[in-house]
Amino acid sequence: MIVRSRTFKGGVHVPHFKESTESRPIKSTRLPSTVVVSLHQHTGAPCEPLVRVGDQVKVGQKIGDSQAALTAPVHSPVSGKVVKIGPYLMSGGVERPAITIESDGLQEVADTVRPYGSLENLTRQDLINLIREAGIVGLGGAAFPTYFKLTPPPGKKFDTLIINGSECEPYLTADQRIMMERPEDAVLGARILMKATGVKQAFIAIEDSKPEAIAAMEKAVSKAKGIQVVPLMAKYPQGAEKQLIKVLLGREVPSGGLPVDVGAVVSNVGTAVAVANTLKTGMPLIERVVTVTGRPLKEPSNLLVKIGTKVSDLVNECGGFVREPAKVIVGGPMMGIAQFTLDIPVTKGVSGILFLDADETSLEEPGPCVRCGKCVENCPMRLLPLFISQYADAGRFDDAAAYGALDCIECGTCSFVCPSRRHLVQSIRLAKAEIVARRRKK
């Protein structure tokens, strides 16, 4: 397969803001005194609790699971006592069922946690099972259950695995650090995912603004067969699944379709490392790397965080605030979600916590669309954001749909470039929700 081009059409060069954390090694956090483990931290059906209030749990013990097709179990990241099971306020102000565990500080490991042995001895189905049992979901932010992605629907086949290490969101450096510090595990993860999907070829895509990560990964893949590191132009949204596939394979995922429709499966590099970790140690997904950053923090850091740790605890790990934060964002500045409170726990899909101060938080009122065409020029899905949002604002959802509202990947590029500060993605997102709701009714 020939790598035809190193970037896609559209997109925008956003400022990176990665300087404050990209050279900081991943730091393990202190054991939190309590963790709040959401029973619904993935795309799909929520888990049922497998423990009761008062139960003792150990590290890696499965505490929630479901029979539903699209789900991922959750495990205790600490040893200690279950003190509460019930709804808890999560990212974005939504309440989710969650299990609160008080740590006993001993970190006793559950006896179900045992290494799985070597990759050679495991079948494709073994691997898919172990990935499911480990509760692994996409760690890039989408939190889609990984095992589900690995099984192609009947009649379809994968031929290429893409490991996404592009990390195009400004400020975030978790994946970059992972590739610099654990390149061997990333490659092992890629090999596992290749075997689990039955593909012979894999690409590891990294933006060319991260030369150290590229060098580390290139060294690590030198012995692996069929895996190739591909530097890509640093441009937002380079890490978007459809754009990656287009860049690397020259194939366009059809509108309304999935990567598997063009034979591709895309997995975040952090996910690959999590898979490798589970194979080697048997430990399910109970922690992840989170970039906690922004001007208000004393020491912006890349932290290895136990799932369920509260954001307020992470602020302490970063030395607290040196200036007043005006905005808290879970995720990156382009697609992340602003929060009301620091009292929310980290879930599997949280790749970053970003604090902005008042100066960085623009609250400019939108002006009229001047039809500059910048949103059109830069939309990576080649949509006409100005018209979709105008239709959405006017309640003309059929027109919004006809103009491709459902193809919008909500990357935020259009709003970013709009000189009139119009809320384009916001209204397109509303239109999408409305269109989907109406289609369901029919």
Added chain:
Amino acid sequence: MSVNQFIVSSSPHIRSPISTAVIMRDVIFALLPASFAGVYFFGTHALAVIVTGVATAVISEAIIEKLTHRPVTVGDFSAAVTGLLLALTLPPDLPLWIVAVGAIVAIGLGKQVFGGLGHNPFNPALIGRAVLLASWPVAMTTWRWPITEAPWFGQDFDVLTSATPLAAMKLSGVKTPYLPLFFGSVAGSIGETSAVAILLGAAFLLLRGHITWRIPGFYILTVAILSILFGQDPVFHILAGGLLLGAFFMATDYVSTPVTPLGQAIFGIGCGVLTVLIRLYGGYPEGVCYSILIMDAATALIDRFTRPRRFGEVKHSA
């Protein structure tokens, strides 16, 4: 840390620093070389025309918005751009009161009646110019030699009138050489004569990413190709008259031109065809102003029928 002190708004949480005001300010910067060239060649009255155009446009926008109880938006510099563009398309000796009328018309009729910035279907500056041309045709077509050239004649050069290169070509078949056309030492509108000054400003806008090459590129290319087909000198037609100013600064007006890439190409080609036809067969020697206004009228239609193929969109055979 109290709970409700954080700002909660929708992503993206960072915005490009390029605001509408920044773009308009840059357009003004980009027009400065052409403005300086105009003042250099035509003297202080040209400067007075420019100042009058800009000031009247800004003041009338503010007054109209005040009278209609809308927020005053002169801070976005778009009125200043309109006034400046209008002035640059006017003859250097035009009486200042006519300039002022033109600016009021441009803002009032060209922009504010439609609801202000973003809503005008036509380029406001060109509306102003078109109305002036219809109302004061003589004053609007009275040209003179640049002051830098006239002294040879040993007369009071201020009153010397001259045909523009296009008029000279059309009426008597006299072709002005390239070099004066390029530098601007020819009779013409204040900001239209110096190709080099316009190109300098255009390069700045292209580099800043405020305009793309599509509309001006297709416009100029079309004029060149058609000139050749009609047995004319393409270089002359590109350098003479208001083509360059029109192509880079009027036909790229955001509000009144298409936003789709294909639409922009069609728009440029349309302008080019109309310009050549008007120049060769129309009643005026110059066709840039009208060709752009005519294409402006087609913009909504063009946008509707030139939707790009969406990413992953499967082509339906019709």
